[in-house]
Amino acid sequence: MTEDIVVSIDWLADRLDEVRVVDVRDAWEFDGIGHVPGAVNVPFDRFRSSEGDEGMLPGADRWTALMEDAGIAPDDCIVAYDDEHGVFAARFLVTALLYGHDDVHLLNGDFSAWSRSHETTTDAPSVEPSTYEVREPTASPLVDFETVRDALDTDAVIVDTREAWEYEEGHLPEAVQLDWRELVDQETRGLKPDDELEAHLSDRGITPDRRIVLYCNTARRISHTYVALKHLGYDTVDFYEGSLTEWKERGGPLVEGDAADDA
Ligand SMILES: O=S(=O)([O-])[S-]
Secondary structure, three states: OOOOOEEEHHHHHOOOOOOEEEEOOOHHHHHHHOEOOOOEEOOHHHOOOOOOOOOOOOOHHHHHHHHHHOOOOOOOOEEEEOOOOOHHHHHHHHHHHHOOOOOEEEEEOOHHHHHHHOOOEOOOOOOOOOOOOOOOOOOOOEEOHHHHHHHOOOOOEEEEOOOHHHHHHOEOOOOEEOOHHHHEOOOOOOEOOHHHHHHHHHHOOOOOOOOEEEEOOOOOHHHHHHHHHHHOOOOOEEEEOOHHHHHHHOOOOOEOOOHHHHO
């Protein structure tokens, strides 16, 4: 349907009958404030668990049950959205990819952006439970502690997608700080235009010819950056699911201070 991992509001509006729309906001928002017509609700806290398969992945069984309850089949084209510039929806998207669901996209702009120009509803969607089976992902971007530690001594760009104050309190050696929100356009609530993104990333040395390794605290914010880089065509983007939570538990080296101190 489309190869682009990010789809526009108009693209979705033209295909509401063809795709499965997933709203990852809390149930009270979905029911009370309204949602995109036909959307199903899979709240963020239902697909995050520290007791799942790895990091915050919920586990194959829980994921399967969520997809079946939402009436989603393995080959459905999914478009996910939230009301937080896409960062929660991006986590849904990456989770789906890691459980082998290939045809999954992020709405470029969130519920607030959609509702400026398109109809919303509080009608409950009619959902037929599906049969779902997780699959091996075509290619997994997941990397573990050892792989990230080994990458420290290479040309890979390690990217910390947290806020500057968090970075200053402790970051991986030589990591580049890129708050995920720097890629967001406050007006459209989606990604900035591609040329702006490319220029901004390139200023930090984050270029498509390099291997990129992403981390944050619990792999939520890197999900958004991952989607943005994939949208721009970056090939090698490593996704450290354990992120700083595991890094600290395993005694990985940390450096204090701002980006200038590392230069
Ligand atoms: O977004 S986060 O996983 O760093 S809390």
